[in-house]
Amino acid sequence: MTELTKTLCPYCGVGCGLEVLPPAQPGKATNRDSQGNPIWQVRGDRTHPSSLGKVCVKGATIAEAIDKNRLKYPMIRETLDQPFRRATWDEAYNLIVNRIQTVRHTMGADAICMYGSGQFQTEDYYIAQKLIKGCLGTNNFDANSRLCMSSAVSGYIKSFGSDGPPCCYDDLEKTDCAFLIGTNTAECHPIVFNRLRVHHKKNRQVKMIVVDPRRTQTAEAADLHLAIRPGTDIDLLNGIANLLMRWGFIDSLFIDECTKGFPDYMQVIQSYPPELVARTCGIRLDDIEQAARWWGESQRVLSMWSMGINQSSEGTAKVRTLINLHLMTGNIGKPGAGPFSLTGQPNAMGGREAGGLAHILPGYRVVTNPQHRREVEQFWELEPGQISDQVGLNAWEMITGLETGKVGLLWVAATNPAVSMPDLERTKAALMRSPFTIYQDAYYPTETAEYAHILLPAAQWGEKTGTMTNSERVVTLCQAFRQPLGEAKADWEIFAEVGRRLGFPKPFNFANSAQVYQEFVRLTRNRPCDLSGLSHHRLMVSGPIQWPCPETETEINRTPKRLYTDLRFNTPDGRAQFAAYYSKGLAEPPDPDYPLVLTTGRLYGHWHTQTRTGRIEKIRKMHPTPFMEIHPKDAQKLGIESGNLVQVRSRRGKAYFPAQITKAIAPGTVFVPMHWGALWGDNTEANAMTHPECCPESKQPELKACAVQLSIVNPE
Numbered sequence: 001m002t003e004l005t006k007t008l009c010p011y012c013g014v015g016c017g018l019e020v021l022p023p024a025q026p027g028k029a030t031n032r033d034s035q036g037n038p039i040w041q042v043r044g045d046r047t048h049p050s051s052l053g054k055v056c057v058k059g060a061t062i063a064e065a066i067d068k069n070r071l072k073y074p075m076i077r078e079t080l081d082q083p084f085r086r087a088t089w090d091e092a093y094n095l096i097v098n099r100i101q102t103v104r105h106t107m108g109a110d111a112i113c114m115y116g117s118g119q120f121q122t123e124d125y126y127i128a129q130k131l132i133k134g135c136l137g138t139n140n141f142d143a144n145s146r147l148c149m150s151s152a153v154s155g156y157i158k159s160f161g162s163d164g165p166p167c168c169y170d171d172l173e174k175t176d177c178a179f180l181i182g183t184n185t186a187e188c189h190p191i192v193f194n195r196l197r198v199h200h201k202k203n204r205q206v207k208m209i210v211v212d213p214r215r216t217q218t219a220e221a222a223d224l225h226l227a228i229r230p231g232t233d234i235d236l237l238n239g240i241a242n243l244l245m246r247w248g249f250i251d252s253l254f255i256d257e258c259t260k261g262f263p264d265y266m267q268v269i270q271s272y273p274p275e276l277v278a279r280t281c282g283i284r285l286d287d288i289e290q291a292a293r294w295w296g297e298s299q300r301v302l303s304m305w306s307m308g309i310n311q312s313s314e315g316t317a318k319v320r321t322l323i324n325l326h327l328m329t330g331n332i333g334k335p336g337a338g339p340f341s342l343t344g345q346p347n348a349m350g351g352r353e354a355g356g357l358a359h360i361l362p363g364y365r366v367v368t369n370p371q372h373r374r375e376v377e378q379f380w381e382l383e384p385g386q387i388s389d390q391v392g393l394n395a396w397e398m399i400t401g402l403e404t405g406k407v408g409l410l411w412v413a414a415t416n417p418a419v420s421m422p423d424l425e426r427t428k429a430a431l432m433r434s435p436f437t438i439y440q441d442a443y444y445p446t447e448t449a450e451y452a453h454i455l456l457p458a459a460q461w462g463e464k465t466g467t468m469t470n471s472e473r474v475v476t477l478c479q480a481f482r483q484p485l486g487e488a489k490a491d492w493e494i495f496a497e498v499g500r501r502l503g504f505p506k507p508f509n510f511a512n513s514a515q516v517y518q519e520f521v522r523l524t525r526n527r528p529c530d531l532s533g534l535s536h537h538r539l540m541v542s543g544p545i546q547w548p549c550p551e552t553e554t555e556i557n558r559t560p561k562r563l564y565t566d567l568r569f570n571t572p573d574g575r576a577q578f579a580a581y582y583s584k585g586l587a588e589p590p591d592p593d594y595p596l597v598l599t600t601g602r603l604y605g606h607w608h609t610q611t612r613t614g615r616i617e618k619i620r621k622m623h624p625t626p627f628m629e630i631h632p633k634d635a636q637k638l639g640i641e642s643g644n645l646v647q648v649r650s651r652r653g654k655a656y657f658p659a660q661i662t663k664a665i666a667p668g669t670v671f672v673p674m675h676w677g678a679l680w681g682d683n684t685e686a687n688a689m690t691h692p693e694c695c696p697e698s699k700q701p702e703l704k705a706c707a708v709q710l711s712i713v714n715p716e
């Protein structure tokens with residue numbers, strides 16, 4: 001291939017457009033990596049509406065990772081203590097089909113689990129749903145998005161009647177006040193943040209408030225940084241609401257006509273006088289008042305959040321408490337305003353559209369709704385009742401299901417749970433007990449491959465054509481620009497072949513991913529995420545398109561599409577629902593034995609568990625080793641000096657990090673990055689310490705905080 005190919009960055013949910021060219025261009029020097037190997041040329045796509053040609057270091061260096069550490073052939077072993085041997089696809093498929101049939105007959109379909117990924121393209125997600133939820137009849141499909149944004153999904157559904165971030169990136173340039181809570185946007189969603197930063201710099205009246213226990217790069221750029229104690233988000237938000245109420249900054253007309261539940265909410269916020277909130281959160285009263293004043297005086301408030309809110313045992317409550325502020329001030333459905341969750345993975349949004357979590361079905365349907373199940377059954381030509389009415393096992397329940405023997409087969413695809421799950425020692429012990437684990441990924445070795453009986457090579461970015469949806473609901477066609485390496489195949493092709501061999505030829509009779517997408521979008525017709533006007537062909541000809549895009553939209557509409565501009569929500573009566581939550585705080589607060597709070601997070605250059613970024617020299621130089629941030633007061637109390645190797649221990653496990661003493665972290669809290677797994681050695685796994693306590697509504701674990709103690713190793 002010699003032509004330019006348009007695609008999407010496969011890292012984060014910002015969804016930046018990329019253009020890819022072959023390594024050698026006529027008349028130009030061949031593009032090479034740092035070792036001198038020819039590599040594809042990647043640059044930002046100026047025509048992409050979400051990123052306008054910008055990319056961060058991850059997108060700019062992605063080409064270097066294409067051929068590194070690739071899994072090229074199926075591999076099989078009988079037991080985990082044996083080495084893998086190369087196998088044919090035929091042998092691998094036969095083994096998988098045989099094991100699925102055996103588990104189905106001996107343990108039932110609910111003993112089969114698939115754990116997928118926001119790295120999937122939507123076509124991969126869709127075929128996986130058809131296989132697991134449709135043909136096998138269990139809802140045991142969950143994705144690593146469970147660890148990432150399921151609280152946002154749950155919050156949107158409960159407050160607005162359906163999922164879907166209502167905002168657009170255009171709002172970043174229209175807002176009067178940006179309220180960022182639990183998100184280090186500057187490092188984790190850098191291109192989104194750049195748009196906001198430019199708007200903020202250009203317009204002195206625009207305010208930026210950042211709520212985060214760390215003084216991150218995002219906080220550095222803010223007009224006001226509220227360094228609250230971990231776990232006090234709901235206190236702060238209810239305290240701001242208390243002041244908005246007290247000062248009369250509420251939109252009574254909007255509340256009366258477009259919402260319900262306000263009286264109960266009012267009662268709750270009476271319990272959050274700002275003086276008390278300041279003490280609880282560990283910040284100044286003046287700062288809370290300033291935040292409330294800026295919110296109240298602004299015509300257009302845009303809030304943004306990510307893991308700091310979602311990864312919590314009260315994640316849904318936090319999301320909904322934030323949404324409450326928008327509802328009480330009418331800050332939704334207009335340019336520059338609204339609650340905007342930033343997705344972590346490149347296609348977590350596509351996963352939501354395709355039903356890629358254990359409680360949902362394609363087209364923003366839910367498995368517990370009989371009408372929704374029937375609609376999908378009819379569309380898939382299944383018998384009534386073939387889709388289970390039970391919510392499937394979520395990510396953590398799959399781990400506990402292995403512990404109890406409830407899970408007989410685990411199929412993991414495009415994710416690395418042996419690094420990313422909480423309570424790693426327990427997670428790994430459970431994976432060791434798995435009777436049969438299929439691991440399907442583009443990369444090898446990974447930490448999770450150590451626990452697999454069979455490895456399936458998946459085509460990766462650039463080797464398969466499909467769609468992805470970014471945080472602002474823009475769908476991009478990601479076109480293949482090269483053949484899959486070795487014998488790798490697209491994830492959807494693997495699922496479809498297993499489906500056919502299990503005896504379901506018709507549901508998986510697709511010649512290519514365009515046909516898969518064509519079928520999928522029909523299932524979204526007249527649903528909140530209506531994609532029925534989209535096709536691979538249309539996306540190729542017209543470029544990325546934002547949904548909703550019903551089939552009646554025959555002309556390309558480039559106007560940013562916000563949800564709820566008519567102020568009607570997707571609830572039965574069209575009203576948004578206020579939520580009345582009291583703060584519960586951390587699931588594991590500090591105590592005399594474990595007196596500090598550990599918080600974990602991402603770094604600018606690395607992506608998740610480093611399967612790609614760990615192989616890119618520029619990024620490795622940028623972030624060569626993990627570290628632990630500690631405030632000078634805590635360091636002094638414990639006699640820790642900069643660079644000391646420190647053991648960080650929780651009730652579940654321990655890891656070791658060199659200390660970085662900095663006032664960027666609040667006293668009483670320490671921070672470590674989450675990117676390092678066992679493959680990198682040196683016991684630096686952040687999730688060795690974290691706990692699996694989940695939000696009762698979203699089932700998202702509280703990966704963001706746990707109680708730890710510190711001790712110095714080899715003091716000088």
Ligand code: SF4
Nearest residue numbers: 009011012016056059
């Ligand atoms: Fe890729 Fe996200 Fe960076 Fe954009 S901001 S280039 S999508 S990692």
